[in-house]
Amino acid sequence: MIRFLGIALLFAASCFFGFYKANLLTLRQKKLLEICFFIETAADRIRLSHEMGQIVEECGKKAGIYKEGLIFSIAPENLENGDITLATSFLNGLGMGDTQAELKRCETYLELFKKEYIKAEAKTKEKAALYRKLGVFLGMLISIVLI
């Protein structure tokens, strides 16, 4: 009985790991999309001369962008190191140029994040199902070996 319970737990853990890895890819893709939305909204509101603090407060939450003192930061969850570096360089000194410079900055980073999003989307398509299947098959394999 205990043996079967252990095998079932191992199987569940293996499946969970596979689904977890697949989910990470989807979450990264979603977060990159939210960052793209934020940049687009920020550009619109910069045109209307809204203050950056207000923009971040009202629109940055979903993308994990927040203001801490004078600095704008991004929560690193679900992002890869390259994404964080890109986001940090976007947020560093944000709002301290004139309107044209800020719009140009938004345009440039929107392009870069869109590219990252497209890559992430392809990666999710390619690997999410693979991780799920791998998790299940690995679980089954362990179960068979142990039985």
Added chain:
Amino acid sequence: MQETKTGTNTVMYALPERIQGLIDALPLCVKNSAFEIRLREGRPLCVTGPTSFYISEDGLACSYMPSHPLIVTDSEINETVRRITGSSLYAREQELYDGYLSMKYGNRAGVSGVFSGGKLKRATSVNIRIAREVKDCAKSLVPETENGLLIVGPAGSGKTTLLRDLVRLLSNDGNRVAVIDTRGEISANGLLDTGPNTDIISGTTKAQGCEMALRTLNPQYIAFDEVGNGKELSLISESFFSGVKILTTAHASNVTEIKSRAVTKALLDGSIGKIAIIGGKVGGEITVLTPREVLCCD
């Protein structure tokens, strides 16, 4: 007279932490009488009130240059600009082009530095001017507003404070007053008391605001700070002949300067009823003259 806003506290949010700490630790008499905090890149921090004080590294306020003055760094200047603008320089382009930044609570910061193509490239000094609200300081001027009033005085003499109180007193007396508050200094977006019958127009030029007020608000008085260009002068004449009285201010220290400056000189043609001259610095004696008296004065 009752002073209600003594505000270095109202500008603290704009200062870098190191400077905040030192200003906060200054004696109350220095803090309460301060009307300017001057930050210049590579120069000592200076707090100006009736007396100017340099702040030393250990936080002492000295009326002479201390041996170890607190030197303001370029990053502190940038941080100050960043704090004032809420990290949104682009949203204040026009203000910066005009050389100032509106702050919370009716305060104002003058910004100087390197401009290129009408845009600030590098700020090198910031002069934070603290708004004061001194209730009833303009009581003696109320009867002089019958045909409009021009308040003149040197920089920092309290022209805006007088104008704000005059607006409040007239409004309290039931007069309809329209205030063209271009820089938010008079009403501080409603934070300072301007009376119950006052309409505030902000975010426009003075000329646009005057036109809007004349067309739509049916004011008895139009008030604005620092009369500047020819269009504003022509609006003053127009208002005068349409029965609206103008209350405004201008920089000039004495009668000779009033007669010499193009802006004030143009107002001596009779389009403004009286001229109140503030003598010396804050709280100085106020002399009220008619344009004719100014012209005859030597």
